[in-house]
Amino acid sequence: MAALYVIIFILGLIVGSFVNVMICRIPEGRSIVSPPSACTGCGSRLTAIDLVPVLSYIFLRGKCRHCGERISPRYPLVELLTAVIFIVLFSKYGFTVPFFAYAYLIMLLIAVFFIDIDHRIIPNGLVLAGLAGGMLFFVYNCISPMPWIFGDSKWWTPLAGLLPGSGFLLLVAILGSLIYRTEDAMGMGDVKLMAPIGLFLGYKLCITALAASVLLGGLISMALMLFGIKKRKDTVAFGPFIVIGAFVTIMWGWELVQWFFSYMRF
Numbered sequence: 001m002a003a004l005y006v007i008i009f010i011l012g013l014i015v016g017s018f019v020n021v022m023i024c025r026i027p028e029g030r031s032i033v034s035p036p037s038a039c040t041g042c043g044s045r046l047t048a049i050d051l052v053p054v055l056s057y058i059f060l061r062g063k064c065r066h067c068g069e070r071i072s073p074r075y076p077l078v079e080l081l082t083a084v085i086f087i088v089l090f091s092k093y094g095f096t097v098p099f100f101a102y103a104y105l106i107m108l109l110i111a112v113f114f115i116d117i118d119h120r121i122i123p124n125g126l127v128l129a130g131l132a133g134g135m136l137f138f139v140y141n142c143i144s145p146m147p148w149i150f151g152d153s154k155w156w157t158p159l160a161g162l163l164p165g166s167g168f169l170l171l172v173a174i175l176g177s178l179i180y181r182t183e184d185a186m187g188m189g190d191v192k193l194m195a196p197i198g199l200f201l202g203y204k205l206c207i208t209a210l211a212a213s214v215l216l217g218g219l220i221s222m223a224l225m226l227f228g229i230k231k232r233k234d235t236v237a238f239g240p241f242i243v244i245g246a247f248v249t250i251m252w253g254w255e256l257v258q259w260f261f262s263y264m265r266f
């Protein structure tokens, strides 16, 4: 069992280095498969040893071996983050199809998290990759005898999940543009991002993920304003909150739903 955890961790590191490639290249419109990675300073190709996640960064002490250009510590951090999230997912789902499905979704969402912070965009390519993976997962769930999203095994649950998150955010976007006469109230990227999340989670958990991200986004935005880091008119990227809300829901969604309704009942 311990060996399996080590394998999943290493898998997470390798996927994490691919996430780094997506974060760097997708916003620039470059291919994520070729050419091989190169130093941003001197352009020299990275060799097999340079591509070992995390360890190469430690051995090179965060510098390119050719020109000495500093390598951002975010590369190893994204690799570690991905690996840790894979371990957390694995601890809940084990060696199952849902584990691989959610690992795939989380891989895309980690890329979304950093790209939205850096560039304030959510690339359509990532949304489409999520929808394609979600459709595969949906087909698997239709032909698999195992109930999958725990406690909710109706076949149409994922399809119904396409609507509530995106629909709600679209409404916010339309109202925002009417009231504030600005396009910035809610980005269309956020609206689109909720669709693949709903497909993977089903409609009930999609609403849970949406509620979690709105709550988290509201609290963090208030804190940022309170401490003067952001002004009232500044906008905060909402994508990262959707990503965190989706991850929390994948891990503890039904517990959150139960807790909420037991709390509302008295």
Ligand SMILES: [Zn+2]
Binding pocket: 039, 040, 041, 042, 043, 044, 064, 065, 066, 067, 068, 069
């Ligand atoms: Zn270099």
